[in-house]
Amino acid sequence: MGNSTALLIIDVQEAMFSYPGQKLYDEEGVMERIVSLQQKARIAGTPIVYIQHTEDEEYTKGTPSWQISHRITPQKGEVIVEKPTWDAFHRTELQDELQKLGITNLVICGMQSEFCLDTTIRRAYSMGYKSVLVQDAHSTFDNGVLSSSEIIKHHNAVIGGRFAQLRAESEVQF
Structure with missing residues (x-):
């Protein structure tokens, strides 16, 4: 992909793993793939940019749940x-x-599929970035309307081929 590419890791913060009674879809698998993307980017010398949600409640700056x-x-x-x-x-x-x-190119993974990933990918598209959404390296929670797996499938289908290319983590090279 060349050195005009960055890995964007969105909101992979401790709070995501600490909601009582809620677990991210395929939490372990998704995290293993994010760790793998991080390692591949570091080996290739590809810049990594971490997005850290910062607001009141679980994402208050400096608190344990706010940490990456x-x-x-x-x-x-x-x-x-x-x-x-x-x-x-x-x-x-x-x-x-x-x-x-x-x-000029972004490889995007992280949390949560229907909120920060979706919004950021659409904005990146509008700003002229070429993006890859790593289809098996983002996750979310059940929301009472759809299951987390349905939300992820839906967002891969809507975003893929329109706002970003879809790639499996195993296919991503830097």
């Missing part, structure tokens, strides 16, 4: 962008950081 998951702790020099809304570009430094790095 201990399984993917950012290394020195990797970019962390805090965001107050579902859109990682809205009221954040993301666009500036990507421009500084010369990024």
Whole structure:
């Protein structure tokens, strides 16, 4: 993919793993694939940008649940962008950081499929980025209307081929 690509890891924060009685769809598998993407990007020298949701409640800056998951702790020099809304570009430094790095292509994974991933991918599309949604490296929760697996399938179907290319984690090379 070349060095104009960045891996964007959205909202993989401790809070996602701490809701009482709620578990992310395929939580272990999704996390293994996110860790693998992170490792592949680091080996290739591909920039990694972590999006960190920051607001009141579980995402209050500095609290344990706000921290990026201990399984993917950012290394020195990797970019962390805090965001107050579902859109990682809205009221954040993301666009500036990507421009500084010369990024035109994004590989996107993380949480939650129907909120921050969906909104950020659509915004990236409108801003001219070419994106890959890693179809088996994003997740969410059941919402009372649809199961988490239905939400993920739906978002892969709607986003894929329109707003982003779909790729399995095993197919992603940096």
